[in-house]
Amino acid sequence: MTISNYDYSTEFRNAIRTAIQPWVEWKHIAMGKTHCPTCLKLDKCWFVKANMPQLPQHEYCHCTAVPISTQTVQQQATADSKYSKFDPFLFDTNGKYNHGKEVIFHSAGYPVADSLWLKEEVERQGLEKYKAGEYILNKLDHDGQRVNIVVKIPRKDREGELSFTTGWVAYPNGHIQLATPYGDK
Numbered sequence: 001m002t003i004s005n006y007d008y009s010t011e012f013r014n015a016i017r018t019a020i021q022p023w024v025e026w027k028h029i030a031m032g033k034t035h036c037p038t039c040l041k042l043d044k045c046w047f048v049k050a051n052m053p054q055l056p057q058h059e060y061c062h063c064t065a066v067p068i069s070t071q072t073v074q075q076q077a078t079a080d081s082k083y084s085k086f087d088p089f090l091f092d093t094n095g096k097y098n099h100g101k102e103v104i105f106h107s108a109g110y111p112v113a114d115s116l117w118l119k120e121e122v123e124r125q126g127l128e129k130y131k132a133g134e135y136i137l138n139k140l141d142h143d144g145q146r147v148n149i150v151v152k153i154p155r156k157d158r159e160g161e162l163s164f165t166t167g168w169v170a171y172p173n174g175h176i177q178l179a180t181p182y183g184d185k
């Protein structure tokens with residue numbers, strides 16, 4: 001059998017794509033006295049080159065994006081979430097939010113007691129997908145670059161999975177922090 005006849009599985013091809021896709025680190029460069037708050041928030045953040053914020057951001061933006069090794073990204077990227085994003089926020093345990101998001105989780109068999117598991121699972125999948133470049137750039141402003149990541153968990157009430165979009169903020173050195181565990185889009 002020659003290598004060209006080898007039947008590469010989708011997973012294997014995805015793994016190769018993940019391993020070779022180039023990453024960049026945003027570098028904020030201020031010329032003169034102007035410090036743009038939006039570009040400052042992007043400084044030192046890591047993105048897949050094919051999935052990065054627009055560069056230049058605006059007229060007189062002198063920012064650049066420098067290559068960063070995929071190995072560094074795979075080894076050093078981190079994701080975290082506050083427990084409070086799940087309890088009390090997602091499950092609305094104090095009845096303050098009235099967003100109704102807890103209903104979807106309850107109906108899939110997840111009570112508030114699963115908050116810690118959910119937090120850790122969302123962090124795990126969030127980091128995995130971020131490192132695979134499987135994030136969607138969302139809003140960008142002086143509060144930073146928001147990215148959306150789809151998370152899937154098994155349903156406990158029946159066969160199938162519950163899929164939902166989590167919202168994150170990108171921080172320097174490949175860190176992402178959960179902003180919302182269940183976004184609108």
Ligand SMILES: [Zn+2]
Nearest residue numbers: 036039057061
């Ligand atoms: Zn700027």
Ligand SMILES: [Zn+2]
Nearest residue numbers: 039061062063
């Ligand atoms: Zn800039």
